[in-house]
Amino acid sequence: MNHVANFTKGLLKENPVFVLLLGMCPTLGVTSTAVNGLGMGLATTFVLVCSNIVVSLVKNQIPDKVRIPAFIVIIASFVTIVELSMQAFVPALFESLGLFIPLIVVNCIVLGRAEGFASKNNVFSSALDGLGMGLGFALALTILGSVREVLGNGSFFGMRFMEGDAILIFVLAPGAFIVLGYLIALINKLRKTA
Amino acid sequence: MNLLTLSGSPHVHGDSSTKKIMYGVVIAMIPAMLVSIYFFGLDAIRVTLISVIACLIVEWAIQKYLIKGPVTITDGSAIVTGVLLAFNVPSNLPIVIIIIGAIVSIGIAKMSFGGLGKNPFNPALVGRVFLLISFPVQMTTWPKPAALFSGLTDAVTGPTPLGHLKEAVKAGRTVQDVLENGSSWVMDGVNYSYQIPGYVDQLMGNMGGSLGEVSAIALILGGIYMLYRKIITWHIPVAYIGSVVVFSGILWMINPDIYVNPGFHLVAGGLMLGAIFMATDMVSSPMSWKGQLIFGLGCGVLTVIIRIWGAYPEGVSFAILIMNAFVPLINRGLKPKRFGETAK
Amino acid sequence: MKTFKIGGVHPPENKLSTDRPIEVLAIPAQVIIPLSQSLGAPSVPVVNKGDAVKVGQLIAKGEAFISSNIHSSVSGKVLKIDEAMDQSGYRRQAIFITVEGDEWMEDIDRSAELKKEITLTKEEIVSKVKELGIVGLGGATFPSHVKLMVPTGKKAEVLILNGVECEPYLTADHRLMLEKGEELMVGIKILMKGLDVKRAVIGIENNKLDAIGHLKNIAKDFDGIEVEALKVQYPQGGEKQLIDAVLRRQVPSGKLPIEVGAVVHNVGTAFAVYEAVQKNKPLFERVVTVTGKNVKNPGNFMVRVGTSINELIEKAGGLPEDTGKIVSGGPMMGKALNSVDVPVVKGTSGILLFKEKEARRVDPTNCIRCGKCITVCPMGLEPVLLAQYAELEMWENVEAERALDCIECGSCQYTCPAGRPLLDYIRLGKFRVGQIIRNRSKK
Amino acid sequence: MSTIKNIIEHPGRIDKIENDKITVTILSQSACSTCHSKSMCTVSEMEEKTIEIKNHEELEYKVGEQITVYMKKSLGTWAVMFGYFFPFLLVIVSLITLILITGNEGLSGLISLGLLLPYYFALHKLKDKFSRTFEFSLKP
Amino acid sequence: MNDIIIYAVIFLGVVGAASAVILYFIAQKFKVIEDPKIDEVEGALPAANCGGCGFPGCRGFSEALVKSVNEKQSIEGLSCPVGGNDVMAKVAAILGIVAEEKEPQIAVIRCSGSKENAPKKINYDGPATCAFAHNLSSGESGCPYGCLGCGDCVAACKFDAIYMDEVTGLPVVKDNCVACGACVIACPRDIIELRNKGKKDRRIFVSCMNEEKGGIAKKNCSVACIGCSKCFKVCPFEAITMNNNLAYIDYEKCKLCRKCVLECPTGAIHELNFPPRKEKVAEVESNVEPKIEVNKDQSLDTKE
Amino acid sequence: MANKKESSFKNMLITLLVITVVAGLALGGVYNVTKEPIALAKKAKAEAAIKAVIPEFDTLQVYKVALEDGTDSLVFNQGYKDGQLVGTAIETFSKNGYDPTPVRIMVGFSATGEIINSEVIEQKETPGLGSKMASDKFKNQFNGKNPADFMLKVKKDGGNVDAITAATISSRAYCEALQKAHSTYLKDGGSK
Amino acid sequence: MEYILILISAIFVSNIVLSQFLGICPFLGVSGKVSTSVGMGAAVLFVMTIATMVTWLIQHYILIPFGITFLQTIFFILVIAALVQMVELILKKVSPPLYQALGIFLPLITTNCAVLGIAIQTVAKDFALLPGVVFAIANAIGFSLAMIIFAGIREHLVLMKVPAGMKGVPIALVTAGILAMAFMGFSGLV
Numbered sequence A: 001m002n003h004v005a006n007f008t009k010g011l012l013k014e015n016p017v018f019v020l021l022l023g024m025c026p027t028l029g030v031t032s033t034a035v036n037g038l039g040m041g042l043a044t045t046f047v048l049v050c051s052n053i054v055v056s057l058v059k060n061q062i063p064d065k066v067r068i069p070a071f072i073v074i075i076a077s078f079v080t081i082v083e084l085s086m087q088a089f090v091p092a093l094f095e096s097l098g099l100f101i102p103l104i105v106v107n108c109i110v111l112g113r114a115e116g117f118a119s120k121n122n123v124f125s126s127a128l129d130g131l132g133m134g135l136g137f138a139l140a141l142t143i144l145g146s147v148r149e150v151l152g153n154g155s156f157f158g159m160r161f162m163e164g165d166a167i168l169i170f171v172l173a174p175g176a177f178i179v180l181g182y183l184i185a186l187i188n189k190l191r192k193t194a
Numbered sequence B: 001m002n003l004l005t006l007s008g009s010p011h012v013h014g015d016s017s018t019k020k021i022m023y024g025v026v027i028a029m030i031p032a033m034l035v036s037i038y039f040f041g042l043d044a045i046r047v048t049l050i051s052v053i054a055c056l057i058v059e060w061a062i063q064k065y066l067i068k069g070p071v072t073i074t075d076g077s078a079i080v081t082g083v084l085l086a087f088n089v090p091s092n093l094p095i096v097i098i099i100i101g102a103i104v105s106i107g108i109a110k111m112s113f114g115g116l117g118k119n120p121f122n123p124a125l126v127g128r129v130f131l132l133i134s135f136p137v138q139m140t141t142w143p144k145p146a147a148l149f150s151g152l153t154d155a156v157t158g159p160t161p162l163g164h165l166k167e168a169v170k171a172g173r174t175v176q177d178v179l180e181n182g183s184s185w186v187m188d189g190v191n192y193s194y195q196i197p198g199y200v201d202q203l204m205g206n207m208g209g210s211l212g213e214v215s216a217i218a219l220i221l222g223g224i225y226m227l228y229r230k231i232i233t234w235h236i237p238v239a240y241i242g243s244v245v246v247f248s249g250i251l252w253m254i255n256p257d258i259y260v261n262p263g264f265h266l267v268a269g270g271l272m273l274g275a276i277f278m279a280t281d282m283v284s285s286p287m288s289w290k291g292q293l294i295f296g297l298g299c300g301v302l303t304v305i306i307r308i309w310g311a312y313p314e315g316v317s318f319a320i321l322i323m324n325a326f327v328p329l330i331n332r333g334l335k336p337k338r339f340g341e342t343a344k
Numbered sequence C: 001m002k003t004f005k006i007g008g009v010h011p012p013e014n015k016l017s018t019d020r021p022i023e024v025l026a027i028p029a030q031v032i033i034p035l036s037q038s039l040g041a042p043s044v045p046v047v048n049k050g051d052a053v054k055v056g057q058l059i060a061k062g063e064a065f066i067s068s069n070i071h072s073s074v075s076g077k078v079l080k081i082d083e084a085m086d087q088s089g090y091r092r093q094a095i096f097i098t099v100e101g102d103e104w105m106e107d108i109d110r111s112a113e114l115k116k117e118i119t120l121t122k123e124e125i126v127s128k129v130k131e132l133g134i135v136g137l138g139g140a141t142f143p144s145h146v147k148l149m150v151p152t153g154k155k156a157e158v159l160i161l162n163g164v165e166c167e168p169y170l171t172a173d174h175r176l177m178l179e180k181g182e183e184l185m186v187g188i189k190i191l192m193k194g195l196d197v198k199r200a201v202i203g204i205e206n207n208k209l210d211a212i213g214h215l216k217n218i219a220k221d222f223d224g225i226e227v228e229a230l231k232v233q234y235p236q237g238g239e240k241q242l243i244d245a246v247l248r249r250q251v252p253s254g255k256l257p258i259e260v261g262a263v264v265h266n267v268g269t270a271f272a273v274y275e276a277v278q279k280n281k282p283l284f285e286r287v288v289t290v291t292g293k294n295v296k297n298p299g300n301f302m303v304r305v306g307t308s309i310n311e312l313i314e315k316a317g318g319l320p321e322d323t324g325k326i327v328s329g330g331p332m333m334g335k336a337l338n339s340v341d342v343p344v345v346k347g348t349s350g351i352l353l354f355k356e357k358e359a360r361r362v363d364p365t366n367c368i369r370c371g372k373c374i375t376v377c378p379m380g381l382e383p384v385l386l387a388q389y390a391e392l393e394m395w396e397n398v399e400a401e402r403a404l405d406c407i408e409c410g411s412c413q414y415t416c417p418a419g420r421p422l423l424d425y426i427r428l429g430k431f432r433v434g435q436i437i438r439n440r441s442k443k
Numbered sequence D: 001m002s003t004i005k006n007i008i009e010h011p012g013r014i015d016k017i018e019n020d021k022i023t024v025t026i027l028s029q030s031a032c033s034t035c036h037s038k039s040m041c042t043v044s045e046m047e048e049k050t051i052e053i054k055n056h057e058e059l060e061y062k063v064g065e066q067i068t069v070y071m072k073k074s075l076g077t078w079a080v081m082f083g084y085f086f087p088f089l090l091v092i093v094s095l096i097t098l099i100l101i102t103g104n105e106g107l108s109g110l111i112s113l114g115l116l117l118p119y120y121f122a123l124h125k126l127k128d129k130f131s132r133t134f135e136f137s138l139k140p
Numbered sequence E: 001m002n003d004i005i006i007y008a009v010i011f012l013g014v015v016g017a018a019s020a021v022i023l024y025f026i027a028q029k030f031k032v033i034e035d036p037k038i039d040e041v042e043g044a045l046p047a048a049n050c051g052g053c054g055f056p057g058c059r060g061f062s063e064a065l066v067k068s069v070n071e072k073q074s075i076e077g078l079s080c081p082v083g084g085n086d087v088m089a090k091v092a093a094i095l096g097i098v099a100e101e102k103e104p105q106i107a108v109i110r111c112s113g114s115k116e117n118a119p120k121k122i123n124y125d126g127p128a129t130c131a132f133a134h135n136l137s138s139g140e141s142g143c144p145y146g147c148l149g150c151g152d153c154v155a156a157c158k159f160d161a162i163y164m165d166e167v168t169g170l171p172v173v174k175d176n177c178v179a180c181g182a183c184v185i186a187c188p189r190d191i192i193e194l195r196n197k198g199k200k201d202r203r204i205f206v207s208c209m210n211e212e213k214g215g216i217a218k219k220n221c222s223v224a225c226i227g228c229s230k231c232f233k234v235c236p237f238e239a240i241t242m243n244n245n246l247a248y249i250d251y252e253k254c255k256l257c258r259k260c261v262l263e264c265p266t267g268a269i270h271e272l273n274f275p276p277r278k279e280k281v282a283e284v285e286s287n288v289e290p291k292i293e294v295n296k297d298q299s300l301d302t303k304e
Numbered sequence F: 001m002a003n004k005k006e007s008s009f010k011n012m013l014i015t016l017l018v019i020t021v022v023a024g025l026a027l028g029g030v031y032n033v034t035k036e037p038i039a040l041a042k043k044a045k046a047e048a049a050i051k052a053v054i055p056e057f058d059t060l061q062v063y064k065v066a067l068e069d070g071t072d073s074l075v076f077n078q079g080y081k082d083g084q085l086v087g088t089a090i091e092t093f094s095k096n097g098y099d100p101t102p103v104r105i106m107v108g109f110s111a112t113g114e115i116i117n118s119e120v121i122e123q124k125e126t127p128g129l130g131s132k133m134a135s136d137k138f139k140n141q142f143n144g145k146n147p148a149d150f151m152l153k154v155k156k157d158g159g160n161v162d163a164i165t166a167a168t169i170s171s172r173a174y175c176e177a178l179q180k181a182h183s184t185y186l187k188d189g190g191s192k
Numbered sequence G: 001m002e003y004i005l006i007l008i009s010a011i012f013v014s015n016i017v018l019s020q021f022l023g024i025c026p027f028l029g030v031s032g033k034v035s036t037s038v039g040m041g042a043a044v045l046f047v048m049t050i051a052t053m054v055t056w057l058i059q060h061y062i063l064i065p066f067g068i069t070f071l072q073t074i075f076f077i078l079v080i081a082a083l084v085q086m087v088e089l090i091l092k093k094v095s096p097p098l099y100q101a102l103g104i105f106l107p108l109i110t111t112n113c114a115v116l117g118i119a120i121q122t123v124a125k126d127f128a129l130l131p132g133v134v135f136a137i138a139n140a141i142g143f144s145l146a147m148i149i150f151a152g153i154r155e156h157l158v159l160m161k162v163p164a165g166m167k168g169v170p171i172a173l174v175t176a177g178i179l180a181m182a183f184m185g186f187s188g189l190v
C-alpha cells in the first residue's frame, strides 16, 4: 500500500467536495468565512481520523449485518465528543457552526470512508486515509470560505483589507451556491487539462 | 450557372427575426429613456451607456474566450439586457457596481446557461436583485428627480414613494395621512420633508426611483409599440397589472388605513417596467397564452405580497424571478391542446 | 368565415400566375416515367425494352394494395427500363420512352364534349379509378381508389373537395376550377356515387373569389354539392384542417378522415376521375404551375407525366440567370430539386424558381422560447420541444410528444423568429420514431 | 427509468417464471443515485426489490432476460398516497385531535404514532385488493 | 460512576439493542446485492462510458461481465473495444477466468469522394448533420452512397479519433481509434467499417460504397469503384467479392499483397501505412492520384 | 479477511450492545470532563458581557424584573463594589430585528441612569448590514447618554440615534431593546 | 396564526434547502423529473413528521429527564436511521404490491441529513409537540417545493445545451443560487 497516495488522494484527486461532491450541506452552510470553513473542516477531520482508526481496529469483531449501525454509533460518539469539546473550549466557533456539527454524523464522507476504506484496511492506512480526506475537506471548505469572505466581506481570515462595502450577497445563501458552482466548474476544468 | 441550393421545406420564411425583435424592444424603450434623461440628466445616459457596453463586452469575452463559439453580440439581446439593467438601478450608481451588475446579468444569469434563450431566469433582473442584495445602500437611495432642472443639489436623495409609504405605515401612521401630509423629520439639525408625489407626477415620471421606472406613461407607450409590432402579446402585462389591481384592491377595501389604494400600486415603483418589459421576456416566461396568464397572475400576487409584507419596499423583481422558476413547471403542465383531442 | 381552429399562418400569397389560362405543353422528344409515382409500393413494369406504346397504354401495374397503375403519357418506343434520378435526387427505376407521333389508345374519348350522365355502378367506378391509375393530385399521390373503398363498419357522410390551394404561388387548382368547372362537378358526382354519399362540399379559400363565384353558379345544377368559402389561412389544404374547417370535426390522432365520416379529394383528382370514368382516359397528364418572381412567363401548363422539368421551365421563359433553388411543389411543402433534368410526375403541382437571394435560409440563432411555433402549429404540437428532443436524439420523447401527428406543413419553421430548422429536426425525429415503431412491431 | 406520457418504466431482470407469474428483480436507486460516489457510501442505498407480474399475454420470456417493467403513472401516485400520504394524514389529524382533547402532548404523540399499527394492519388486510390494482406489465 | 454515565450506558444500550433487532430484520429482508466484483471490474475498465461494448456504460458492462461469469463461467462474446485485450485480460484476472484474445480493429472510411474527386453540384442548406442531408437527397456531390461531409461520425466519436479534413472534406480516422463502433452507427450511409488493424497497421480496402453502374458512379466521383472486377480477378487469395457493381475486400482473407491496388483503374482501393513502392510507382501514380496514403494522423501533426 | 464474525442474531446483539455500552461510557466520561469547562464558558460569556457594560464590581446581585406590559421579564445584574452600587447590567432584547431571531443585548446603566455601555449578546441580523450593530461606531453613540433626554429612536423617527446605513430596522430594534431596558429599569425604581 | 407563520417562514423565508442548506445532496442528485419529485416530497413529508415526533418524545421523555441531552446526536441518528428503514420494511411486509409500485415509482429516501437537521432544530427551538410537528411539515413542504421547482428547471436544462464546463453540478448550483436569490424576496414576511 502506498501510504503517500492514501494520504494525498483526498487532498486533490479525490477531494470530497470538489470531486466527489460529498457533504454539500456543511460545505455550503458554514463557509461564510474562512475561519468557519477551516473549523468545520478540522472538526470533520478529527471525526474522520478517529472513526477510521476505531473502525479499522474493530472491523473483524463486527458481524457484517450490523456494520452500518455499529459504524453509526462509533461516528456519532466522536461527533458528540467534538461537540462537547468545542462547546467547552471554543464556544464562539461552536456557536457559529451551530447545527452543522451534529450533522457531521450524516456526512456521507465519514460513513463512506469507514465503510469503504477503514473496514477493509489496516489501522495506519485508515488513519492516513481519514486524515487525507479530512484535510481535503477542510481545504475545500477553507477555499470556499476564503473566496466568500473576500468577496462578500472584504476580509481574509477576519482581516479586513478594504474599506467600504464588499459584495454582500457572497456571504449570504445565494453566494454560497454560486461560488461553489463556479469553483467546481473551475476544478473540473483544471482536472481535465492537468 | 451557380449551384442550386438544396434544403428541406419550408422554403420561405416569415419576416420576423430575433434581431428585429430585440431592436424592437430597444426602440420601445426610447420614450422611457428620454423621460429619464429629462429627469436625471446626464447621469441617465452615463448609467445606460456603461451598462450596455459592459454587457456587450462581457458577452463577447465569454463567447470568444470561454465558450469559444460564435460571437453573437449583434443579435441585440445583450443590449436589451443592458438597457433594462440600467433602467432598474438608480441614476447615481457608481460605475463599479454597474459593471458588477452587468457581469452578473450576462456572465452568471445568461452565458453560464449557454447564452441567448437558455437562461431560465431573466438576466437583467438577476443582475438587479444581485445588486440590491449586495449593495442595499447604493441601490435604495435615489437622487431626487428634476434635481438638475430645479437647481437643487444632487446630493439630496429621496426615497421612492413605495419605500416611504411602507416605512411610515410601519411607524404607525395611516395611509391617508402620509399621502396627504407627507412626512418631515429632523436630522442633524436639518429639516427634511417628503411629500409623496401626486398621481400625475408619478405617471409622468416626477418621482424618485430607478432610471426606467419613473414614468408610467412612457413605459405604456413602449408597451403599445411592442404590442403593435407583435413583439409581445397582451397576456402577461394585463394579467400582471390586473392581478395587482385586484389583489391590492381587495386589501384596500379591507382596511384603507394600512393598505394603499390600487392606483398607487399601479403607478408607483417598477410595476409598469416589470409588467411591460421584464415579465414579457419570452425566454423566461411561459410559451402558451394560458401559461402567460398564470405567470402574470403569480407575478401580480407576489408583487403585492412582497410590497406589503416583505422586507423590500419593491416586489416586482423578486416576483418575476420567483415566477421564472415556475415557468418550466407551467410549460410542462399546460401543453397545447393537440389537434383531434377535442373530437368527441 | 370558417377556418380551422388551431394555429395557422398567412404567408404572402404571391399567386403570380392566377390570370394565366392553362396552356397545353408540347409533347417532348423523350419521357422518363418513374415507377414509384404514388404513395405505397412501386409499380411493376409490364412492357419491355423496345416495345411500342401508345398514349394511355398501361405500362406498369400497381400490384400491392396501396400502389397504382401507370400509363404511358406518349406514344413511341420503350428505350429502356433503368434507374433515373427522380425528384428526391436518388436514382429509382423508371421507364424511358422515345416519342414517336401522338397516337392514343382507341378507347379514350378525346372529344371535348361534357358527358354528364353517370352510367357506371359504384363498383365499376372504383375499379375504373383503380385501373386508370388515378392518384390524389393534392400532393400525397395516394391511390384514389383506396379512398373510395370505405372500410367495413365505417360510413362516409360527406365528400370534401379540396380546392383550397393554400400554398403561396401555386394556381393549378385555381385555374382548373375556373376552366373545367363542369367536368369537375361531374367528377364530384362520380366520387359521390362511388362513396355512396349525398353531400359534397368544395372548400375554397376566399382569395379565389372568381372560382368561388363560378363554382357556386354551376353547383346549382348539381344536387348535393355545396361551395364553402374559407378564410385564407395556411395550411387549410391539409386534409385534417380542411375537415375541421368545413365540418367542425377533428380527426383523432393516427386515424383516417373516415373516422369522422369524411373523405377528402383534391379538385384535380375529381377532374381526373371525370376523365377516367366518363372518357376512359387514364391519368397521364396534369396541370402544373411554373412560377417564381424571376420567371418571365409564369403560367399553368397541361403537362404529360414524364416530361423533363427543364422543358416546362423553358416554356415559361427559361431558367433565370440567378436562380438559386428549384422547388417542386409549393414554397411551404415542396421539395427542392437537385437538377432540372428530372421528370414531372403525377404529384407535381408546381415548379417554383427562387432567386439566389431567396434561396438561402436565414441564419439561425438560439431558440428564444417565444412559443410562436406552438401557436401556429395546426396540429397543436410543440415544434420547439420536438426539435429539441430530436436534436438530443431522445426519440422516446419525440414519440411521446406525438411527432407522428406532424403534417410537415412548415408553419413552425416559417414563423420561428430565430430561424430554427424546426421541421428538419422534426422530420428526422419522425423518421427515427418510425423506424423504432417498426422494429417494435417486428418483435 | 424514463417517462413516456402516463407510464413509468423501470429496468429489471427476470428471476423466476412460474406458470403465468413472472418474478422480476429491479434495482431501486436511492435519492443519491446520480451521486458520483455511491459506491463509497453504501448505506444500503441500492436495494433489490422483487416484483411479481402476471404474464397475461403468454409471451415468451427467459430467466435472466433484461426487461422493462412499466405501470401507469397514476398507480405510482396512488402508491405514494397509500404508502406515505394517508398515514401522514392519519398521524397528524389524530395528533391534533388528541392534543385538543387530552392536552397531554406526550400521550397524544405516542397514541397517534401507535395509530399507524392499525393502519398498516388495514393495509395488510387489503393486500389482495392491492395486488389486483397495482398491476405491472412487461415490455421486452 | 455517576448517574449520568449509568443512564447513558443504559439508554444507549437499549437503543443499540433495538436498532440491532430492527436492522437485523432489515438486513435479512433487503439483501444488498451489489457484487463487490462489479466495482472491481468497473475500476479496471477505461471509464469511457462509450457504449462500444453494447451495454449502457462501463458499469452496465461490468454487471454483464460478472453476471456472465456467474452464469456460464466465461465472458465469451463480451469485450471492451476501448481497453482492448489488455483490459480484458485484467478483467478476466479479476473474475478468475481466461480472456480470449481479439484481433484489434480500427475504423476505416470507405469513401474517397473528396471535394476534388467528387465536386459539389448543389449547395446543401440545412443543419450540418449527415442524417438530415441523407434524408433530404443524394447529397452535394450527387453520389447517393458517398460521404456527406457533415461529420456525424466526428460528433459520435468519444475518443476524438476522427476529424474532418478541411481540404478533402472527408473524415479521417486517427490512430487512437479504439474501434468502439459509435461512428459506424452514426453514419447514415454506412461508410465506416470496423476492420482488423492489420499487421503493422497496414490495411487495404475498397474506399467506395457506390453500387451504381460504373458510368454513373464515375460521373459523380472520379475515384469511384466502377465494378470492373479487375481486382476480383487479380486477387490470389479470393479475398475480394463483387456485389452490385462494388468490390469488397474481406479483411480476414486479405494477405496485404497489394496486387489489387495497382490493378484498380480508378484508384478506389486504398492502402494504408505501407512503405512507398519501388517499381511501377511513377506510372501508376500519374494516372490515379490519391492512392497511397500515409496515416493522416501524422500529417495532422505536421500541420500544427 | 480473517475470521470475521458471523451475522448471527446473538452476535449482532452482543456486538451492538458492547459498542453502545462502550460509547455510553466514553461519552459519559467526556461529558463529565467537559461539563465544568462548558458551564464555565457559558458563565464567562455572560459575565464578560456584564463586565463590559458596567465598571468593576465584587458582588453581583441577580434578579428578574417583569416588563411594563408584563409579557416577559428581564434579568437585572446589579454590580456592587465595596457595597456601593456601580451599575446595573440588564439583559434586554427586541423581537423586531430584521431576522426573526431576537436581538439580545446587555446594557449597563450607571447609578444615575446613564447608559454606561452596551454589548450584543446574540443577533442573527444580516452580516454586513444589521450585524454592524455590534460595531463600536454604532453602539458607542449611546454611551454616557441618559435615555431620559436622549431620545432612543433613530433620527428618521424623530429621535437622536444615527441609524446604521441601510439597516434602520436593526437600529430600531437596538433602540427598542435599550428603551425596554430603561423603562423596566425606571419601573424597578431606577438606581434605587 | 402561529402555525401559519411557522409554515410561511419554513417554506418561503428560510427554506430548508435554499437558505438553511439541508438536504442538498438529494436536491442536487435526484434525477430531474417532476413526477418523481412530487412523490419524493410526500415520502419526505411522512418520514420527517414521524421522525420529528419520535425524536421530540425521546428528547422530552428520556434525554431531558435523565439529564443526558448530550447524547442527543447519537440517539437521534440511530432512531432516524432505524425509522427510515423501518418504514420501508413495514410497507414491504404488510403490503407487497404497494411496496412494489413504490419501488418502480420512487427512489429510496435517504435524506438523513435533512431529517436529522430538522429533528435537532425542533428541539433546539423549544417547540411544543404540535408546533414542532408543524415545523417539520413546513420544512418537508419547503423541501418538496424546492425539489419540484428544481426538477422543472432541470428538465428544461436538459434540452438547453449548457456549455460543457458548466454541465451537471456547477450549473445546478448556480441555478440554486439564483433561486435562493429570488427566494430572498420573501424575507421579512415573518
Ligand SMILES: Cc1cc2nc3c(=O)[nH]c(=O)nc-3n(C[C@H](O)[C@H](O)[C@H](O)COP(=O)(O)O)c2cc1C
Pocket (backbone or CB within 6 Å): C136, C138, C139, C140, C141, C142, C146, C147, C148, C149, C150, C151, C238, C239, C240, C256, C257, C258, C263, C264
Ligand atoms: C396506410 C394508409 C391507408 C389509408 N387508407 C385510407 C382509406 O381506407 N380510406 C381513405 O379515405 N383514405 C385512406 N388513406 C388516405 C389518407 O387519409 C390521406 O388522404 C392521404 O394520406 C393523403 O393525404 P394528405 O395529402 O393530406 O397527406 C390512407 C392513407 C394511408 C397512408
Ligand SMILES: Cc1cc2nc3c(=O)[nH]c(=O)nc-3n(C[C@H](O)[C@H](O)[C@H](O)COP(=O)(O)O)c2cc1C
Pocket (backbone or CB within 6 Å): C135, C136, C137, C138, C139, C140, C141, C142, C162, C163, C164, C165, C166, C167, C173, C235, C236, C237, C238, C239, C240, C264, C265, C266, C267, C269, C270, C333, C407, C408, C409
Ligand atoms: C400542410 C398541407 C397542405 C396541403 N395543402 C393542400 C392544398 O392546398 N390543396 C390540396 O388539394 N391538397 C393539399 N394538401 C393535401 C391534402 O391534405 C390531401 O392529401 C388532399 O386534399 C387529398 O386529396 P387527394 O388524395 O385527391 O390528393 C395539403 C396537405 C398538407 C399536409
Ligand SMILES: Cc1cc2nc3c(=O)[nH]c(=O)nc-3n(C[C@H](O)[C@H](O)[C@H](O)COP(=O)(O)O)c2cc1C
Pocket (backbone or CB within 6 Å): B132, B133, B136, B140, B311, B312, B313, F098, F099, F125, F126, F127, F129, F130, F131, F163, F164, F165, F166, F167, F168, F169, F170, F171, G184
Ligand atoms: C439581504 C438583505 C438583508 C438585510 N438585512 C438587514 C438587516 O439585517 N437589518 C436591517 O435593518 N435592514 C436590513 N436590510 C434592509 C431592510 O430591508 C430595509 O431596506 C432597510 O432597513 C430600510 O431602511 P434604511 O432607511 O436604513 O435603508 C436588509 C436588506 C437586504 C436586501
Ligand SMILES: Cc1cc2nc3c(=O)[nH]c(=O)nc-3n(C[C@H](O)[C@H](O)[C@H](O)CO)c2cc1C
Pocket (backbone or CB within 6 Å): B021, B022, B025, B077, B078, B080, B081, B082, B084, B110, B115, B116, B117, B118, B119, B121, B122, B123, B124, B125, B231, B232, B277, B278, B279, B280, B281, B282, B283, B284
Ligand atoms: C419583450 C422582451 C423583453 C425582454 N426583457 C428582458 C429583460 O427583462 N431582461 C433581460 O435581460 N433581457 C430581456 N430581453 C432580452 C432577451 O430576451 C434576454 O436577453 C434573454 O433572456 C437572454 O437569453 C427581452 C426581450 C424581449 C423581446
Ligand code: SF4
Pocket (backbone or CB within 6 Å): C376, C377, C378, C379, C380, C381, C382, C383, C405, C406, C407, C408, C409, C410, C411, C412, C413, C423, C426
Ligand atoms: S410542420 Fe409539424 S410541427 Fe411544424 S407547424 Fe406543421 S404540423 Fe406543426
Ligand code: SF4
Pocket (backbone or CB within 6 Å): C366, C367, C368, C369, C370, C371, C372, C373, C374, C383, C384, C412, C415, C416, C417, C418, C419, C420, C422
Ligand atoms: S418559434 Fe422558434 S424561437 Fe420561438 S419557441 Fe419556437 S423554435 Fe423557439
Ligand code: SF4
Pocket (backbone or CB within 6 Å): E106, E107, E156, E157, E158, E159, E160, E161, E162, E173, E176, E177, E178, E179, E180, E181, E182, E183, E184
Ligand atoms: S473512430 Fe469510430 S470506432 Fe474509432 S473510436 Fe471513434 S467512434 Fe469509435
Ligand code: SF4
Pocket (backbone or CB within 6 Å): E109, E130, E146, E147, E148, E149, E150, E151, E152, E153, E154, E171, E186, E187, E188, E189, E190, E191, E192
Ligand atoms: S462518413 Fe458518414 S457520418 Fe462521417 S461525414 Fe461522411 S456521411 Fe457523415
Ligand code: FES
Pocket (backbone or CB within 6 Å): A022, A023, A024, A025, A026, A106, A107, A108, G021, G022, G023, G024, G025, G026, G111, G113, G114
Ligand atoms: S444531504 Fe446534507 S450533506 Fe448530503
